[in-house]
Amino acid sequence: MGPTEKKASVLLDKKLLVFMDQLELLEEKREKLNSLIEQGWFFMSKARYSMGNKQVSALQYGNEMEPLVRVNTRYQGETLSYYNLVNILYIHYLRYTIIIYILYVCMFYRRLESGEAAFQTDRNTQTTPEEKPLAEKLVEDIGPKDTEGLRRRTQAKKVLTTEEGGQSATETELLRESDDMKPPPSSKLEHNPQQNPLRWFGVLVPQTLKQAQVSFRQVIELSAEVAALQSAVLATRKQLQQQMMEKNSPQTEGQ
Amino acid sequence: MAGRGKLIAVIGDEDTCTGFLLGGIGELNKNRKPNFLVVEKETSIAEIEETFKSFLTRNDIGIILINQFIAEMIRHAIDQHMDSIPAVLEIPSKEHPYDASKDSILRRAKGMFSAEDFR
Secondary structure (H helix, E strand, C coil), X not given: CCHHHHHHHHHXXXXXXXXXXXXXXXXXXXXHHHHHHHHHHHHHHHHHHHHCHHHCCHHHCCCCECCCEEEEEEECCCCHHHHHHHHHHHHHCHHHHHHHHHHHHHHHHHHHHHCCEEEEEEECCCCCHHHCCHHHHHHHHCCCCCCCCCCCCCCCCCCCCCCCCCCCHHHHHHHHHHHHCCCXXXXXXXXXXXXXXXXXXXXXXXXXXXXXXXXXXXXXXXXXXXXXXXXXXXXXXXXXXXXXXXXXXXXXXXC | CCCCCXXXXXXXXXXXXXXXXXHCCCCECCXXXXXXXXXXXXXXXXXXXXXXXXXHHCCCEEEEEEEHHHHHXXXXXXXXXXXXXXXXXXXXXXXXXXXXXXXXXXXXXXXXXXXXXXX
């Protein structure tokens, strides 16, 4: 075995060890992911037991939803800041379009070569109604500002008619108030797509449902790590295959 | 869209979708299609496959979570997907525990070795 073949074998062995380590880590993360998912289901089942079968189901999903968690993705070998910088330069400096376009294309081809991607979750803090843009605020503020479940009592005019002479003033007040009572306005929370999803299931939810939410949030964080590991495993596998082909091709030429 | 993250999509049974939506991944409004599909007994394989392929073509989805028993129904479509993004993660369901031997990614990773490679 020549020195170049020895070197190729050493590199191949190192790469193989990295591949095995990645596989082992992937298996560990997967086991943790699966157990967290099962834990989440267990808490959900307990919540369903206390709230009722149909109270924790697809029927409770909100009409509008905005994601509270997103995942930032990028291919390995490029930095987010570099990618954003290229984007900004491309948008603002159009006279340098050709140069920037060439840089962008070079980056694109580098991305295709590496193939390995990184994933990172980004959880949004829920916006309060005060933080919303003005246009949305105007829409949100239409309607009475009372909280859900409470009704505004109007100032009743104490008018005693001759027909109602037998009724007391108190009863007349009550009659006027009942006429003025309107059905409670639809909750502002229903119009806020960024609300906590726990709100879909009611104002007071059991602790088990909150625990289920915590479990699934952890699952989401772990999913990003598992996705990154999967991508790393496949990229290492591709590199191993290439190195094996390089190692074997001089041998077949020599024969 | 620079700087804004991608969505996490889910194709699963009701419990799976409810759990992940509780976690805050759901997107649903009048203008855009949802990033989740609740698979029931009546859901056809064609619909599942169409939804999966639509998630693959969307450039705002970074990860697709799918119950493994549903992935088995559209295995051919999953095996055809070779890109890193969106990543496809197979997850267990209540009635069907996770089986590593059926996972497309692990099969692709572990199936590379043959007797010739160790000469």
